[in-house]
Amino acid sequence: xxxxxxxxxxxxxxxxxxxxxxxxxxxxxxxxxxxxxxxxxxxxxxxxxxxxxxxxxxxxxxxxxxxxxxxxxxxxxxxxxxxxxxxxxxxxxxxxxxxxxxxxxxxxxxxxxxxxxxxxxxxxxxxxxxxxxxxxxxxxxxxxxxxxxxxxxxxxxxxxxxxxxxxxxxxxxxxxxxxxxxxxxxxxxxxxxxxxxxxxxxxxxxxxxxxxxxxxxxxxxxxxxxxxxxxxxxxxxxxxxxxxxxxxxxxxxxxxxxxxxxxxxxxxxxxxxxxxxxxxxxxxxxxxxxxxxx
Amino acid sequence: xxxxxxxxxxxxxxxxxxxxxxxxxxxxxxxxxxxxxxxxxxxxxxxxxxxxxxxxxxxxxxxxxxxxxxxxxxxxxxxxxxxxxxxxxxxxxxxxxxxxxxxxxxxxxxxxxxxxxxxxxxxxxxxxxxxxxxxxxxxxxxxxxxxxxxxxxxxxxxxxxxxxxxxxxxxxxxxxxxxxxxxxxxxxxxxxxxxxxxxxxxxxxxxxxxxxxxxxxxxxxxxxxxxxxxxxxxxxxxxxxxxxxxxxxxxxxxxxxxxxxxxxxxxxxxxxxxxxxxxxx
Numbered sequence: 001x002x003x004x005x006x007x008x009x010x011x012x013x014x015x016x017x018x019x020x021x022x023x024x025x026x027x028x029x030x031x032x033x034x035x036x037x038x039x040x041x042x043x044x045x046x047x048x049x050x051x052x053x054x055x056x057x058x059x060x061x062x063x064x065x066x067x068x069x070x071x072x073x074x075x076x077x078x079x080x081x082x083x084x085x086x087x088x089x090x091x092x093x094x095x096x097x098x099x100x101x102x103x104x105x106x107x108x109x110x111x112x113x114x115x116x117x118x119x120x121x122x123x124x125x126x127x128x129x130x131x132x133x134x135x136x137x138x139x140x141x142x143x144x145x146x147x148x149x150x151x152x153x154x155x156x157x158x159x160x161x162x163x164x165x166x167x168x169x170x171x172x173x174x175x176x177x178x179x180x181x182x183x184x185x186x187x188x189x190x191x192x193x194x195x196x197x198x199x200x201x202x203x204x205x206x207x208x209x210x211x212x213x214x215x216x217x218x219x220x221x222x223x224x225x226x227x228x229x230x231x232x233x234x235x236x237x238x239x240x241x242x243x244x245x246x247x248x249x250x251x252x253x254x255x256x257x258x259x260x261x262x263x264x265x266x267x268x269x270x271x272x273x274x275x276x277x278x279x280x281x282x283x284x285x286x287x288x289x290x291x292x293x294x
Numbered sequence: 295x296x297x298x299x300x301x302x303x304x305x306x307x308x309x310x311x312x313x314x315x316x317x318x319x320x321x322x323x324x325x326x327x328x329x330x331x332x333x334x335x336x337x338x339x340x341x342x343x344x345x346x347x348x349x350x351x352x353x354x355x356x357x358x359x360x361x362x363x364x365x366x367x368x369x370x371x372x373x374x375x376x377x378x379x380x381x382x383x384x385x386x387x388x389x390x391x392x393x394x395x396x397x398x399x400x401x402x403x404x405x406x407x408x409x410x411x412x413x414x415x416x417x418x419x420x421x422x423x424x425x426x427x428x429x430x431x432x433x434x435x436x437x438x439x440x441x442x443x444x445x446x447x448x449x450x451x452x453x454x455x456x457x458x459x460x461x462x463x464x465x466x467x468x469x470x471x472x473x474x475x476x477x478x479x480x481x482x483x484x485x486x487x488x489x490x491x492x493x494x495x496x497x498x499x500x501x502x503x504x505x506x507x508x509x510x511x512x513x514x515x516x517x518x519x520x521x522x523x524x525x526x527x528x529x530x531x532x533x534x535x536x537x538x539x540x541x542x543x544x545x546x547x548x549x550x551x552x553x554x555x556x557x558x559x560x561x562x563x564x565x566x567x568x569x570x571x572x573x574x575x
Contacts, residue, residue: 024378124549124550220409267409
């Protein structure tokens with residue numbers, strides 16, 4: 001369908017092609033502009049403070065001109081890893097259930113439920129966490145309740161749809177012959193799932209986990225409402241933390257000068273994280289394509 | 295092998311249990327918010343302006359703010375997104391460098407955290423273009439955030455239109471754009487609408503980026519250059535500043551109900567896409 005326009009094509013045809021091309025180019029322009037604007041605001045401060053001191057410095061005291069986001073880097077990682085720890089196994093099992101075990105209609109209903117879960121705004125999750133999960137932790141586990149654990153619980157729910165949907169698609173895409181071959185060799189359904197289907201869907205599952213991780217690191221509203229936001233290094237699941245994203249949303253409202261630049265630098269760090277994870281996804285998808293070819 | 299069979303039975307039970315847990319999480323969250331919010335929401339809550347920073351009155355201005363922001367985002371993003379999809383699917387070659395670059399940047403846009411969009415919107419629209427905290431700044435930022443969704447769903451919808459449609463139209467002497475407008479877009483429309491509806495959901499729920507670009511004014515916005523507060527931002531501020539738990543539940547309920555309706559409409563429209571192509575073909 002990619003016909004070149006013939007030379008005598010009416011002017012309108014050629015004009016439309018140009019207009020459509022420009023609208024396609026918007027995304028390129030947007031990414032370039034985002035990169036330029038975020039970095040141009042953040043880099044001067046990064047060089048002034050020094051990349052190492054900025055990333056690993058443990059004191060965040062904008063009024064005294066001390067900008068170290070080490071505690072928040074640790075906070076983001078702690079909350080994200082704790083969320084992945086429970087959300088990945090649960091999500092994977094749910095994906096296997098939907099693709100392999102549930103009867104058709106039940107699988108479809110589950111699909112709709114997961115879609116709804118994905119559609120609920122993060123601020124609603126955060127609100128639910130603040131009203132239900134935080135008091136629960138305070139009551140039964142101690143501390144203020146505002147904690148890594150609360151953040152991990154809320155975030156885990158939020159990344160479930162990403163993990164479930166992408167790994168389910170990967171499992172469904174495993175060729176039917178693989179299943180039939182394994183079953184014909186006398187393997188049970190579960191042996192087939194564990195030894196044949198999951199390994200064959202591996203690259204899709206890895207993609208799902210990486211994208212879930214990206215979502216967790218970038219999430220703001222849900223986390224800021226439940227983790228307490230102290231700039232300290234977390235030493236247990238119950239200690240309060242501040243994440244990179246929370247730092248920005250909490251202080252952007254009143255920050256000026258170097259302080260504001262430091263928040264942009266925080267955003268730049270986040271941006272770099274996300275780009276690295278995106279590259280990892282592309283590699284994983286390519287590896288998957290190679291596997292499928294061989 | 296009786297032991298193996300018992301083992302498999304336990305596994306099956308475990309899988310069903312996990313499905314129930316996930317369904318339970320959804321029901322618990324939605325149910326709890328409906329239960330606590332239902333007593334708060336009445337006509338007054340929807341139609342009255344907030345008073346005393348939201349402690350009293352309704353959330354009317356936040357509803358209007360949400361409407362404005364979403365409308366601006368869609369007016370910008372829908373033509374651009376659909377246009378991009380048409381170009382990628384109907385004009386450029388799949389393997390061309392331009393095509394790859396657009397797809398890559400769309401993916402990147404889809405993955406960028408909303409807070410980073412907020413920072414970007416703040417420095418470009420609010421400061422650099424001097425639009426201030428306004429509906430326009432917020433809407434422009436939101437437009438970039440929903441662009442990948444609209445483009446991707448439109449691409450899928452265009453792909454689902456059979457090649458014969460295009461060939462027949464071109465064979466009859468129609469130009470390419472004529473073909474796209476008269477023959478390819480009509481059956482793809484429900485799919486495009488699905489993407490638009492999903493984008494409405496994203497725009498309604500977005501909080502961080504809106505807070506940084508549209509501000510959080512509770513005044514009734516009179517024009518596109520006025521600051522505004524969306525319902526999601528209102529919910530965040532009510533809850534974080536401990537202004538009024540009651541009003542927060544009411545706001546959360548309205549947001550959730552809106553999302554449920556949007557989700558339902560998106561599914562409905564998706565079903566019409568498959569329907570329309572089957573009937574015609």
